[in-house]
Amino acid sequence: MQTSQRPRVLIIGGGFGGLEAAKALAKAPVDITLVDKTNHHLFQPLLYQVATAGLAAPAIAAPIRSLFRQQNNLTTLLSEVTNIDARENRVLLSDGSTLMYDHLVVAAGATHSYFGHDEWAVHAPGLKTLEDAFEIRRRLLFAFESAEKEPDPEKRKDWLTLCVIGAGPTGVEMAGAFAEIARQTLIGEFRRINPRDARILLIEGGPRVLQAMPETLSAKALSQLQALGVEVRLNAIVTSIDAQGLQVRGPAPAGVLGTVDYTIASKCVVWAAGVAASPLGANIAQNTDCSLDRAGRVLVNPDMSVPGFAQISVIGDLAAVFTHVPGKAPVPVPGVSPGAKQMGHLAAANILKRIQGQPTQAFRYADYGNLATIGHNSAVVDLSTPFGPLRFSQRLAWWFWLLAHIYFLIGFRNRLVVLMDWAMAYSSFSRNARVVAGTLYKKEHVGES
Ligand SMILES: Cc1cc2nc3c(=O)[nH]c(=O)nc-3n(C[C@H](O)[C@H](O)[C@H](O)COP(=O)(O)OP(=O)(O)OC[C@H]3O[C@@H](n4cnc5c(N)ncnc54)[C@H](O)[C@@H]3O)c2cc1C
Structure with missing residues (x-):
């Protein structure tokens, strides 16, 4: 257990957003606790490969604890957060224990929606x-x-x-x-x-x-x-x-x-x-009076904090935040891994700014485009480049999709x-x-x- 008086950062969720926030704070003078209800980080973009027998689970999942073996300012806990007591700066875990925090990052992701069925x-x-x-x-x-x-x-x-x-x-x-x-x-x-x-x-x-x-x-x-x-x-x-x-x-x-x-x-x-935000969104709304969008995502401030609760950031698939393109109406940031990672990075940077008494930064989404694969030699790619969109399909798109996914997979062994x-x-x-x-x-x- 950490006992120092350094600021306590609590991160809920070891998915794309939570992992990025934790990594970005690796050298910061803070004590981080990362809580996840599973023991692994999951590379969801390749999950369909496990569902269709193409890959075994360890190829696309890695134990969170092992990912942070070298990060001494971080403690990993396997537990489910059941309540966020925003006014007392503490969260309740499923085993009945509580964790106190000075800064909280909620990156609990999303779940399925069956549209009321x-x-x-x-x-x-x-x-x-x-x-x-x-x-x-x-x-x-x-x-x-x-x-x-x-x-x-x-x-x-x-x-x-x-x-x-x-x-x-x-x-x-x-x-x-x-x-x-x-x-x-x-x-x-x-x-x-x-x-x-x-x-x-x-x-x-x-x-x-x-x-x-x-x-x-x-x-x-x-x-x-x-x-x-x-x-x-x-x-x-x-x-x-x-x-x-x-x-x-x-x-x-x-x-x-x-x-x-x-x-x-x-x-x-x-x-x-259908996709619905994690139930922790509704819990945050109940405890802070913030608003949710139709998918149950928390409508956060531009710097990803919960209105009225600067010490709580909500990121990734659980956050509703808008991207501003000059000359266009704001559009919601899509629920994709680059969005979650970018938000995680910003949430970490803003925690450091708050600790140093500096103003926080607003989120700006860098959209790299979309990929989808269909089968062997069959995919579609829509990339955003500084020169305009780059679109291609079939064999070339499939190779691009394959290399991009291998590149972003966590861990050398998994890639191999x-x-x-x-x-x-x-x-x-x-x-x-x-x-x-x-x-x-x-x-x-x-x-x-
Ligand atoms: C099948 C599938 C395919 C996808 N394909 C792509 C793709 O090709 N490209 C792309 O960019 N994006 C893709 N996505 C979306 C992408 O995976 C998400 O946008 C991204 O994972 C969001 O990151 P996150 O950190 O918000 O949540 P997640 O990565 O979902 O992580 C949430 C974490 O929080 C933990 N958690 C949840 N509730 C609690 C709790 N109460 N207590 C403790 N821990 C909790 C979970 O166990 C999980 O580890 C896909 C998603 C799915 C499901």
Whole structure:
């Protein structure tokens, strides 16, 4: 335990934002405590690779404690923060103990939103944590196993209908990977079914895939998905999900006006449609009277502090902050890792300024652009450069995506492991992380009694 009289900095969350804030304070005369409810930092951009058996968990996650082995001013604690008592400068942990702070950085990230239908979660897991990725991988691989055992051709089809809801980057990556598994990886391994018979549906409520990308790249991503055999349903709203599949309201068939409601029977559904801020956002609002946006993110001051509570900064996916481009209306900073890292860096710099009695700085977002991958040699890239946007797709974009992700992965060993796994997968379409613990589908998921 630290006992000095140096300012106490408490960081909640060892994700992209929290890690960056902690690293930026490595040489500062402060005592830092970093609390996370998991023992690892997770590289979420490659989480879909764990969910689709391409990579094993340790390739994309690193123990937080080991990351800070050399940083003597930092103590790592494995615990969940349940309450932020802003007026008393202390937080409550799930084991009932408390931690005092002089400066608090809240970087607790986001979770799934089922738009008021939390009962769908059991049938359509989202992808946010390693546990989520393991669950999706289990359902995906066991869907093929169950189809192989199923004598009834109609029921077999249900097992071989794989649905992804939401065509943002995660949904697109996931649907593309499902298609490659069905069309390439599993070929030759089954005797009663042909994995190529699997249908992969990507269901999107909006008019195009990858809506954060320019329309030209959305169109390219759509055609790359279709080339992989993914059926993309646009303007299609999911109205219900249960153990048998989903109900969808979407455009009527060609030649018929309006919308129709239809059912898709499926035993493997993944949710990639909605994001909500960590519940700690609501807790902060309750304890400080600050405002939240519609996703539950804390509306912070330009310097990332909570209005009226200069000693508390909220950063990353939990913060609602705007980026100002000259001549344009302010736009919210997107929930991406570069945004979280930049906010973490600024929060650390502002803590030092406060300690030195200097004015704090406002956040300015440096937007480097967007990337999304779809499959082998198939990706879209939209880069912001000083000379204007640079957009490209397919093989070149895929290599760019791959190298960028390896570069940003934490730890030399992780980079090497991922590089080797991908080199093997590139030449053979193999997926090395297909061993699943456990025996069968969970009963509540498939509606078994
Ligand atoms: C599947 C997926 C794919 C993504 N792909 C990309 C991509 O390709 N490119 C990109 O730029 N961004 C991507 N993102 C978004 C990016 O990962 C987030 O913007 C980024 O992680 C936000 O960082 P953060 O620090 O705010 O939160 P996180 O990185 O989510 O970290 C939050 C941390 O807080 C901890 N925590 C939460 N609540 C508590 C609590 N009560 N007590 C203690 N600890 C707590 C969590 O365990 C976690 O470690 C992706 C996200 C997901 C889920």
